[in-house]
Amino acid sequence: MTFLKLDHVTKRYGAAAALDNASLEIEAGEVHALMGENGAGKSTLIKVLAGVVRPDDCSLHIDGSKVPLEGPDDAARQGFRFIHQELNIVPHLSVAENIVMAQAYPRRFGLAVDWRRVHDKAGAALERLDVDHIDTRRKTARLSTGDQMLVKIAATLVSSDAHPARLYVMDEPTAALTGQECDKLFAVIEGLKQSGASVLFVSHRMNEVMQNCDRVTIYRDGRTIETSRIAETSRERIIEAMTGRAIRDTYPARTGTPAREMFCTVEKLRTKHVDGLEFSLKRGEILGVAGLAESGQSEVLHAFLGDEKPLSGAVTFQDKQTLPSAPSVAWKRRIAYVPRERRREGLMLRRSIVDNAVLPHLGQLGSARIFSSRRKERIHTGAIAERVRLKYSRLGQPCYQLSGGNQQKVVFSRALGKTPELLLLDEPTRGVDVGAKFDIYTLVRGLSAAGSTTIMTSSDLPELIGMCDRILVMRDHRQHAIVETDGLTPARLLQMFYE
Structure with missing residues (x-):
């Protein structure tokens, strides 16, 4: 009835x-x-x-x-x-x-x-x-x-x-x-x-x-x-x-394999909120971070962003012996970040698409690196918007007028504004439709093929297995294990959260 x-x-x-x-x-x-x-x-x-x-x-x-x-x-x-x-x-x-x-x-x-x-x-x-x-x-x-x-x-x-x-x-x-x-x-x-x-x-x-x-x-x-x-x-x-189109594969296939060149080595890293991090990453590798809620997944990303200060341990990263000291330093070192809460952490909702997309890149879009050029900002944003398949009425449109998925693409536009060496993704497809998810997966795959390294968290276990080369399992804010995704099932990964 x-x-x-x-x-x-x-x-x-x-x-x-x-x-x-x-x-x-x-x-x-x-x-x-x-x-x-x-x-x-x-x-x-x-x-x-x-x-x-x-x-x-x-x-x-x-x-x-x-x-x-x-x-x-x-x-x-x-x-x-x-x-x-x-x-x-x-x-x-x-x-x-x-x-x-x-x-x-x-x-x-x-x-x-x-x-x-x-x-x-x-x-x-x-x-x-x-x-x-x-x-x-x-x-x-x-x-x-x-x-x-x-x-x-x-x-x-x-x-x-x-x-x-x-x-x-x-x-x-x-x-x-x-x-x-x-x-x-x-x-x-x-x-x-x-x-x-x-x-x-x-x-x-x-x-x-x-x-x-x-x-x-x-x-x-x-x-x-x-x-x-x-x-x-x-x-x-x-x-x-x-x-309006068939999407036969949930996750786009990897084109090529990660380079042999080592990008990062972490030895017994401890910060205020995570402990015992010990792993290495190759250029182009995609590393997932998984665990039960509030197990320290986001804090792993924040360590590379400069929000979590190292208390002990050794890190060799971008040929340096230190992590970024602050997020502003991270962006200068071509470390891009997509936060999990786009409205609270990622966007100035009443500012335009352009203002949000160019924020960390103003120095590269100005005259003599002093004053930003609005014309360059619009050209830059338009090119990135096309790349991420952003749907909008005009580049000056306030972000609060966009749908949730398109707001997420604006955050991605900022991250891709200067091809990142390291891409930090915290729940990158939360609240995003299947078509936009495939677009995001394709972008990440393309960056990986070009040599960008990615660390991503997700509560969607099939997504982690489908997109990542390896998964770092966190328990109680400590590294518990690292597992290859080849042959891994969601059930087995979930079981590791409790072992």
Whole structure:
């Protein structure tokens, strides 16, 4: 039975159509996937459902009756709950306050806030996720990214007697979660489904969609391409419908082999946050860094970036006996970095594509290396944008107007502005669609063939195995093992995290 039906959804920004006569039907008690490349219109549709964006045209029916959707209050009255792609938390409030924020705070005698009941409600919501390690009194800013996402998910599970939840809209909820946390979320989703609620699930992780969803609707360029039952379609068909082209191989083949020339040797390196690093890298090699959440993966990259100061050990790197002393020095030594949180760590969202792309390279784009040339900046950015297949309306466009995948490509444009000797990638494909992922993989492969060395982290184990030559396994902020990827399986790699 159809629970929700959207028709003729159109939203234009100037000449560009974010949604062009799009449609969506969700059945009661189903998990419905919404898929498409970055910029296909998924996030805009979610904002329309949330009442945050006013469409140019739209028809919404609930249980066969046409209903208004003029703002967030209408969405709340219909029982819509939202987990947006970006972490919309108030970092200086407690976990409990963030979870209960959308509800009326319980009060004692109608006056003072009943904080005991606030914490009880927050704790009950976390318990539904089988989460018992998060203190509801702790400041949310002190949590890891994954735990902050769990807090956002828990906030949608707080009950409301006035407007019971009927539709949960989840936009990339697993992007910052570990495998175990994902399993807990999917158990909750199954429970919601059994209770009769519907879930609109947006994810670029194909395995999640194929294993946990009932149907899938695919958008491309703001239009609805098709809706299919998961049991009656395939990964290949979904990818082709999303991209308009067939992508037969998940990971592009390596062209050539890493050079024999040694690039880096690390001996018993210890910093404030990691210990026991001991490995070597050849030019053109791709080294993965893996482990359970918060095991020190990102800190390995930060050591090469100059953020983690060596306390002991020896490093021979770029024919020098020292690591960079600061990130600014690292960029000068052609060490490029792509952070895991592009919006918080990687971008000046209200500045233009050009401003973001050229930031570390201003000295090379100026006259007499003093004043940067805007003309050179635009030419430089345009060439790199074409290389990374960036979709934009103009180079002066603010980055906040771009889709998540295209924001990630801007960060990559900065990293590729001067061909790096070492490329540091921290979760480089988080929140990126399958087509953009393939573009990123192809770029990394091309850099490797040209002699650039890469160190990358990822919570996507097949991605690490498919892209890397070797994988460094971290446990409790210490190096545990290094393993060749030839013949390695995700199950075996995961097992090494616990050995």
